[in-house]
Amino acid sequence: MIPAKRGLALFAAIAMATASSNGIAQEKAHRIGYIGDLSGPMQDNYRPILEAFELYVKELNARGGIDGAQVNLLSRNDQLDATRAASMALELATAERVNSIWGMSQTRTHVAVYRAAQGNKVPAIAMFSGIKEILPPAPMPYAYSIGHVFEVAGEVSGKLVAQLQKGKGRMVCTSIEAPGGVAVCQFAEGAATAGGMQTGTVLFPPTVTEFGAIAQRIMTLNPTSFVVHAGSGQNVGLIRAMRGAGYYGPVLLGSHGLSEAPLIAALQGVGVLGNVQIVSRFASPDENIKELDELRAAAKKHGKRDPIATTSIMGWTMGKVMEAALRKCGYPCPGEKLNGVLENLSVDVGGLMGGPIRFTAQDHYGPSWWRVYQYDEAKRAFLPASGWIESSSTPTLRKQ
């Protein structure tokens, strides 16, 4: 047989499949899109967010939806690639006709997605780190973020360290050699300097997998306090290496979608978790608050056995924002109308965060509340160790 015949048949099958999947069911439903890195290098950070968001949507639909309208969630995998993310955004907006795009993955995909969404008048709301284009005074239209913005996260870290160390000593900030990492440490240093401390920064390329040498370099700066904003694997490597290099002081981790359980598991064996703190905008997964109980109940009901982490809380919070926005919008709710709603929205998420999520026309990010969590050896968990500290969305303390 000629092999080409099989090839032609397969091609025809794919073509038909592609063509036929464009049919849209005509029921009363909101169609929302989600783009995330579900299988690429950072899937550990992003997949739990989607899973929690899906849980929220399922629960919402079970309760009857929003005034009778169900919510159809269409999720897409961008594998951390900006081109794919933009393509997915385009597909969701044009072919699938969603009224909003949620989630998004790493910062590098954001501008492409925001642009594609803007071009099709569909608001895009990032859950993970946002970019400064959403900050006041003139944010990009149709672009929002519930997640951290690196500049703000850095400034808060610096302020916290200055507070905790009472303005004495030297803080060293470490992050990935990427624009976000550079921003984090610039503002962290600026805030710490404003608080009276000495500072230093060490950046490393994302390809580094073992941190012995980096730890040595950090030690040459004689830190009394150490701030890290990196991915899970790198956090583990760095903390181990720092303790190995003889640093016993406090370590402050930026919670950029940290999953606490693997961190604790990886570091238990080496016994280095004492004096490690996490700064986060969200509640700790081990707390007992009403909203977390709802999340846990939903997880149990739908058979999710993994322990919940900060990333699940992020997804659940995003669900609340989505519900509030769609409820205020009414039905039908096309993208433009939803954007109008988002430009004047305040959502109370209860104990999940320190304060409400607030968007305005000039500020697509809003003020944020942050809290410090300390590792508790006895309970083997991260528990709150401070009150909520407010930060505006305009970080000002950049290092000069």
Added chain:
Amino acid sequence: MSRRSFEWAPASLHLAAHHPFALRRGWVQWTYVLAGVLALLAVPSVLPPYWPHLANLSLIAVIGAVALNLLTGNARLVSLGQAALLGVGGFAAGLLVRAFPGIPFPIVLCGATVAGLLIGLIVALPSLRLRVLYVAVTTLALHFAAVTVFAIIQAVVLDSSGINMPVAAIAGFELGSAVRWYFVLLSLAALTVLGALNLLRSHIGRRWVAVGEHDVAAESLGVSVARAKLSVFVVSSAVVSSAGALSAYYIGTVSYESYNFGLAISYLAMIIIGGLGSVLGSVLGAVLITLLPYALDQVFAVVGLQIRASTLAGLQEMLFGALIVGFLLFEPRGLAEVWRRVRTAAADWPFRYRAAQRATR
């Protein structure tokens, strides 16, 4: 030309099937060509709105793949530096736009091409004395050097999460939509394909093929191996770089993370699966590899299997790798060869093979 036994089939069909570079074409071929061109031009109006975007991505890939095939397929210099060159084009475009706001799109394109040309020259010079394997290694090293340099540029010099590109405009005609981009990219891709075909037929292209087949023999025949390698490197790099600049304008941002090793591998896959040394192969391979992830997504969505997204992506990667290995092992001349077989079979139908012909030309 011998008289065929079956008059109803045009004489040139058989000729074209066996001689890809036959200079004489009959009315059948021209009809097909015309139909093909019309079909391509009709894509935006006939297919649903998302397709022009996918077509644009494929066209950019076609430009890059055709250039890479000249280097790796014809001159047999395996290059792993594709991602680096695309990045050179992208960053050249981005930096030019940053430095001279309002600079017109065609000028930026030329600038990116020149940048690629220079980088190609710099990389080619040390590789001239090296054998194939070492050229591959040098391009690998180029890749890592380039990616690190891009990262440093972006994080230190620019301090942003990517360079935002303005909307491209040619002499006032704004490329604001996928459809407009489609026609521009279609013309550029057609230009590249025709250029490659012509180069391969010319004395320059023949020298490249000679060097690729057996460089020692070529040298002894009087072909300057060094000059041939240099020219193929320079031409290939320049075109790939321009593809990178086009991509930068189309996607809208330039960020160093998109130029990773996986991108280089996917371009290699395009030409391996398409057919090393064949321009048609580059086109087929580029379209296939670009559309494969999206097609797989759709296939799995239609089949309705509740596969976890991570499993799906893992399957995609496995399929990718299996395709590369499979084609290398079983069909080294790629999709182009498959296509040739289909054509020959169609020409010979209802017979399975052609009887021996008297040599007449």
Added chain:
Amino acid sequence: MTLLLTIVASWGIYALLGMGIVIVYRTSRVLNIAGGELAVFVGYVVATSIAQGLPFAAGLAVGALSAAALGFVVFLALFRRLMGEAPHVGLMVTVGLATFVNGVIVIVFGGGMTAVQTGFAGFVNVAGARLAVPDLVAACGAWLGIGAIALAYRLTNLGLQMRAVAERVMLSAQRGVNFDRIVALSWVIGLLALGLAGSLHGARAFVAVSAAVIGIGALLACLIGGMDSLKGVVVGAFIVSVAETLTAVYVDPRYVLLVPVGILLAVLAVRPWGLFGTVEEFRRV
């Protein structure tokens, strides 16, 4: 002192990985670009078996078995058919293999970050310096592995045959060396080395899809030292690990990858076959 241990450990791991690549290259002239992914795959096998409750040594044994099996399968399925092809074909097949293995890792193991728990915790005080035990384990394991391979290569009959095939194929085949078997053996040993390196790296740092980047460092070490020289790869690994570590500590971590690459380019410009490689380039497999 800690710095010394860091250098010795990463030197050992790069050298071990590099040996895995070089052994295969010597007999079959295929440059294995998939070294990093294969190492990470075996690392995952070891990490998962330890997480299921096996002690460290048993986990390593499981990893070794799977690595050997993998090497044999890869040879049988792929490289056996490629004998006689031009060298760049093998290279491109390994590129495809790397992508394939990546996909398998994501499906079977999830691709997330995990670590190889050695079972030895904490730190130990040696000569006044505080050394991390996982680092020590990794360093010792790597150098033991290198020593074992080197000894086997030098002293055993099979090692002799492998060296013969590496130098003169036709002559050794005429003298009765079973070429197929030797190439298969070299793939098995190569994968064993890769797997051990991946597992030790997992003990020292972590195992994740992104950890496959250690393959790049190993490749640089091979190329600097000479693709067909075992002695060369040890020297090359030394250069790479020293360059990386010293750049990270005394210059700036952002240039960590750039310096070894620069050294490689310099070596290629002056002596393309590496510091210890044989001067002539064979076309083989």
